Amino acid sequence: MGVLRSWLGADRAAVDARVADLERLLRTRDEEPLLALELPAPEVDAVTGYAAWAGTYDVLPNPLIRAEEPAVRRLLEDVSPGRALDAACGTGRHAAFLAERGHRVIGVDRSPAMLAHARAHVPEATLAVGSLLALPIPDASVDVAVCALALMHLPDLRPAVAELARVLRPGGRLVLSDLHPTMLTLGGSALYQGADGTVGRVAGWVHRHEDHVAAFSVAGLEIRACAEPAWSEEEVPLLGGPFFALAPEALRAAFEGLPAALVWALERRA
Numbered sequence: 520m521g522v523l524r525s526w527l528g529a530d531r532a533a534v535d536a537r538v539a540d541l542e543r544l545l546r547t548r549d550e551e552p553l554l555a556l557e558l559p560a561p562e563v564d565a566v567t568g569y570a571a572w573a574g575t576y577d578v579l580p581n582p583l584i585r586a587e588e589p590a591v592r593r594l595l596e597d598v599s600p601g602r603a604l605d606a607a608c609g610t611g612r613h614a615a616f617l618a619e620r621g622h623r624v625i626g627v628d629r630s631p632a633m634l635a636h637a638r639a640h641v642p643e644a645t646l647a648v649g650s651l652l653a654l655p656i657p658d659a660s661v662d663v664a665v666c667a668l669a670l671m672h673l674p675d676l677r678p679a680v681a682e683l684a685r686v687l688r689p690g691g692r693l694v695l696s697d698l699h700p701t702m703l704t705l706g707g708s709a710l711y712q713g714a715d716g717t718v719g720r721v722a723g724w725v726h727r728h729e730d731h732v733a734a735f736s737v738a739g740l741e742i743r744a745c746a747e748p749a750w751s752e753e754e755v756p757l758l759g760g761p762f763f764a765l766a767p768e769a770l771r772a773a774f775e776g777l778p779a780a781l782v783w784a785l786e787r788r789a
């Protein structure tokens with residue numbers, strides 16, 4: 520990727536440096552323990568994956584959260600305190616932010632293991648096990664809702680977006696975030712390491728901008744803002760993990776500036 524991204528800019532020196540990286544890595548692959556290392560990361564469903572991930576989710580550095588969080592907070596911070604929903608709340612990251620800002624928060628998630636951490640993290644929130652496809656919440660009952668880094672785990676966006684619109688009052692704000700579809704298309708995924716060291720990836724589906732716009736339109740949601748925070752130099756070492764040490768410039772050339780997250784602010788039509 521680093522070669523491809525330098526090539527069209529006719530940056531000959533950058534291309535030569537990346538090709539030199541490849542030659543060096545191929546020459547030393549038998550000596551480099553990291554290159555010989557297999558990384559078995561079996562794909563698992565969301566319930567299995569988040570049961571394994573719950574204990575480390577808030578502990579291990581997560582480059583996607585670093586990129587996504589400021590963009591989501593910017594879209595939530597001007598909403599007056601009211602009744603707030605964190606749908607697929609996980610360990611309660613955005614629920615805690617909303618509670619700090621004076622909202623009465625309800626958190627819903629399908630994973631009891633993730634919710635157990637949310638309970639300790641945001642004791643003032645009302646938390647319930649539930650699905651994005653059937654939220655245990657009455658129609659038009661929340662002023663603001665957030666659903667972060669979860670819709671990529673659903674094969675079809677539309678039923679969950681319609682369900683989020685159902686519980687939002689007319690004029691209410693919905694903020695959505697996800698791993699950017701470009702990253703999923705390039706092979707990115709929700710990769711995790713559990714407390715026992717096991718590695719896995721939670722199954723994910725690409726939802727392009729056009730899929731989002733179509734789902735919003737059917738659900739009666741108006742787009743108010745869209746943000747696409749990009750990977751910065753601080754996140755690239757985290758993205759590369761142990762491989763960053765082998766070819767740091769190549770990893771920077773491959774990832775820096777690519778969109779990391781896709782974030783939307785929506786309003787329910789009156």
Ligand SMILES: C[S@@+](CC[C@H](N)C(=O)[O-])C[C@H]1O[C@@H](n2cnc3c(N)ncnc32)[C@H](O)[C@@H]1O
Nearest residue numbers: 569607608609612629630633650651667668669
């Ligand atoms: C990457 S975590 C995000 C947690 C939290 N929103 C955050 O941004 O830190 C994804 C969460 O979505 C939840 N999830 C996935 N599919 C779901 C579904 N169909 N219904 C409810 N929760 C779901 C998982 O259990 C997990 O807690």
